[in-house]
Amino acid sequence: MTDSELHPYVELIAREARRPVASDPAARARVMAAVRAEPAPRRLPVWLRAFQPRPITLSPAVGGLLAAGLVGLGVIGGNFALNRDGRNPVGQPPSVAARLPVSDTVFVIVAPQAAQVSLVGDFNDWDASKAPLVRVPNSGLWKVTVPLPAGRHLYQFVVDGNWVPDPGAPVAGDDGFGRTNSVRIVGTGSAL
Amino acid sequence: MRLESKLPRWLVPPALRISALLLLCALPAAAQQDPYLKLDQNSRIAIEQLSDSLRQLGLSDRPLWSKTLQGIRLGVDNRTIVGAVRKKFTNLRTAFTVLGPVGDAELDAAAAVLEAGAKPSQLSVFKQRQKGRSDLQAFTVWADLIYRSVPGDEAATAITKLWEDGADEATYRRLWNDVQADISQGLNPGAALQARVREAPVRPAAAKPPTPPEG
Numbered sequence: 001m002t003d004s005e006l007h008p009y010v011e012l013i014a015r016e017a018r019r020p021v022a023s024d025p026a027a028r029a030r031v032m033a034a035v036r037a038e039p040a041p042r043r044l045p046v047w048l049r050a051f052q053p054r055p056i057t058l059s060p061a062v063g064g065l066l067a068a069g070l071v072g073l074g075v076i077g078g079n080f081a082l083n084r085d086g087r088n089p090v091g092q093p094p095s096v097a098a099r100l101p102v103s104d105t106v107f108v109i110v111a112p113q114a115a116q117v118s119l120v121g122d123f124n125d126w127d128a129s130k131a132p133l134v135r136v137p138n139s140g141l142w143k144v145t146v147p148l149p150a151g152r153h154l155y156q157f158v159v160d161g162n163w164v165p166d167p168g169a170p171v172a173g174d175d176g177f178g179r180t181n182s183v184r185i186v187g188t189g190s191a192l
Numbered sequence: 193m194r195l196e197s198k199l200p201r202w203l204v205p206p207a208l209r210i211s212a213l214l215l216l217c218a219l220p221a222a223a224q225q226d227p228y229l230k231l232d233q234n235s236r237i238a239i240e241q242l243s244d245s246l247r248q249l250g251l252s253d254r255p256l257w258s259k260t261l262q263g264i265r266l267g268v269d270n271r272t273i274v275g276a277v278r279k280k281f282t283n284l285r286t287a288f289t290v291l292g293p294v295g296d297a298e299l300d301a302a303a304a305v306l307e308a309g310a311k312p313s314q315l316s317v318f319k320q321r322q323k324g325r326s327d328l329q330a331f332t333v334w335a336d337l338i339y340r341s342v343p344g345d346e347a348a349t350a351i352t353k354l355w356e357d358g359a360d361e362a363t364y365r366r367l368w369n370d371v372q373a374d375i376s377q378g379l380n381p382g383a384a385l386q387a388r389v390r391e392a393p394v395r396p397a398a399a400k401p402p403t404p405p406e407g
Contacts, residue, residue: 062208065208065211065212065215066211068211068212068214068215069210069211069212069213069214069215070214071215072211072214072215072216073214120262120265122254122255122258122262125227125261125265126258126261126262126264126265126266127265128265151296151297152297152300152301152328152332154258163266170332170333170335170336170368171335171336171339172301172304172307172308172332172335172336172339173304173307173308173335173336173338173339174307174339175259175262175276176259176263176272176275176276176277176279176280177262177263177266177268177272177276179266180339181262183301183304183332183335183336185328185329185332
């Protein structure tokens with residue numbers, strides 16, 4: 001036992017603490033009566049409740065999935081964010097195909113042995129998946145119709161993975177990569 | 193770990209499903225969205241500088257990015273892509289210097305003529321704009337003729353003559369068809385062009401562009 005525990009004040013405090021508390025048995029009833037007397041809070045309409053702040057607790061898994069969903073929305077939305085000039089607000093390189101279509105233009109190539117033919121050009125970002133040609137039944141002819149804006153367009157066909165120029169169109173010379181681009185002029189009454 | 197959420201029970205499964213669906217949609221989209229990511233940083237900076245230079249001249253940088261994308265889709269190495277873009281930039285700038293302000297398509301076509309091997313002085317004749325006429329066909333046929341082994345001077349002379357005679361688009365188109373057919377039958381490209389140019393109709397109403405006063 002320490003000296004401080006022997007102090008008379010300590011014994012005095014302990015005695016007071018041990019004394020049973022005599023509470024008023026009617027106090028609880030009075031408090032509850034006062035609470036019941038208060039007007040009940042008005043129930044907000046559903047649409048207004050949607051704007052009321054409330055704490056939400058999420059587990060890491062649910063929170064992560066929601067965050068991933070928001071990222072997904074951002075990515076998908078970003079695809080539509082390119083402006084008319086093709087340059088988006090954050091300075092990314094432009095989508096070179098971002099122009100208004102004005103007329104349907106037909107591209108054909110004879111490739112009887114081919115299993116797959118696509119059209120790539122400056123109008124579809126040179127993406128072979130965007131304009132696959134369809135074989136005309138019982139022939140070696142492949143065809144696709146593409147909406148193109150007026151102007152001069154460079155393109156090639158991708159025949160079974162090999163890029164080839166259109167044999168029926170003028171060429172623009174060396175493309176800088178050891179191949180030649182074909183040229184199609186649209187919107188000036190030209191068939192070139 | 194116990195999965196717990198204070199979201200209403202009826203809301204959680206749809207929220208999870210929608211989130212997962214968006215994520216699944218976004219992943220391939222994010223992978224395909226920016227093919228330019230295949231460029232290394234130095235190459236990208238180099239191309240962006242060229243692009244900025246072109247825009248400072250008031251020109252569209254679309255041909256440069258198109259060239260870049262083509263190289264990327266072809267799987268060409270970055271150095272070759274930058275080289276091709278730089279060459280394109282040089283030809284566009286030269287064409288602009290020679291022709292002055294023209295449409296994007298015409299400028300690109302003129303750059304292709306230079307790229308094919310024509311001299312800027314040969315292109316300078318076309319600086320004299322003819323009202324209501326586009327030189328797109330003339331430039332396109334010109335570049336093609338050079339590519340098909342027609343001597344550069346002969347191609348320039350032929351196209352310039354037709355242009356000064358006021359040839360319309362159909363005339364250039366017919367010329368290209370005929371010369372191409374002749375070459376494929378084995379004729380000498382230069383001779384084929386000469387013969388077809390002589391046959392080309394001259395529009396009587398066409399006036400030569402005014403010659404600037406000397407001195």
